[in-house]
Ligand SMILES: [Zn+2]
């Protein structure tokens with residue numbers, strides 16, 4: 001009996017020692033966390049001594065990316081952009097890719113010299129896709145008077161002063177065409193003399209303006225046997241006046257002495273509600289503007305050849321310090337146009353200096 005107790009005690013002691021030794025020799029295999037793209041391992045254990053696994057490590061699958069979507073941003077001429085892309089909330093995974101700046105798409109424009117009264121600009125380039133532009137304005141030069149004339153444009157000092165006075169005193173705009181119906185008439189398709197029917201066409205416009213019931217045609221007017229006799233190529237202002245008399249339209253002829261007198265008198269007559277028919281040398285007129293604010297112009301450049309031409313002057317408009325006469329031109333426009341007042345009066349004085357002044361039927 002004593003022997004068996006002794007054996008038991010020894011066995012227990014051996015087991016305790018073995019347990020202590022086992023504990024001392026056991027090594028932990030640490031957990032390896034998975035990432036977005038690589039697998040991980042669970043915690044395991046093995047015996048240091050004989051590489052005996054006690055607890056096997058298990059493979060933990062990769063997590064995959066946790067994607068966040070980002071909208072793209074288109075590149076501009078000067079700034080780069082990027083396509084829509086994804087990033088991961090856990091790692092630095094990203095599909096971001098830059099789109100380079102596009103660069104300007106340039107178009108080149110010619111410059112324009114400044115004149116005494118009009119601004120110019122240097123030659124410039126402009127982008128079709130953005131508002132990039134190298135446009136730079138050259139201010140108007142202003143007149144350079146010497147000996148009573150501008151050395152650059154030839155404007156007489158007296159006319160310049162008259163225009164300056166008008167621009168200062170206002171009103172800015174007077175238009176006498178507000179009769180409630182259209183009285184424009186082209187000289188086109190007005191019979192045999194269509195090409196030279198500016199006088200009869202202006203006579204028609206003035207008569208129609210003066211009296212809505214006026215019903216003769218431009219061809220009828222051309223065929224009146226009025227004096228001075230019509231030439232094949234045109235009428236005199238006196239011819240226009242006589243034709244108007246034939247139809248009982250109140251008018252008179254004003255003979256202008258100088259350009260400055262013409263511009264002052266024409267303004268006064270327009271202020272007074274009159275319609276004017278003027279004949280001028282087309283050679284002296286450069287452009288008709290459809291809007292005095294715009295650079296765009298229309299009409300034909302007749303500078304090469306002297307030729308008389310009638311138009312109806314029905315108002316004036318002062319824009320940016322420049323006076324324009326508001327006109328109906330039977331040869332160029334089927335709507336209101338604007339002539340530079342200084343150029344027009346010079347061209348009137350350069351022709352026969354007569355202006356036909358027309359009153360409406362119920363006025364003086
Ligand atoms: Zn990730």
Ligand SMILES: [Zn+2]
Nearest residue numbers: 077104127130
């Ligand atoms: Zn651009």
Ligand SMILES: [Zn+2]
Nearest residue numbers: 116143150153
């Ligand atoms: Zn000038």
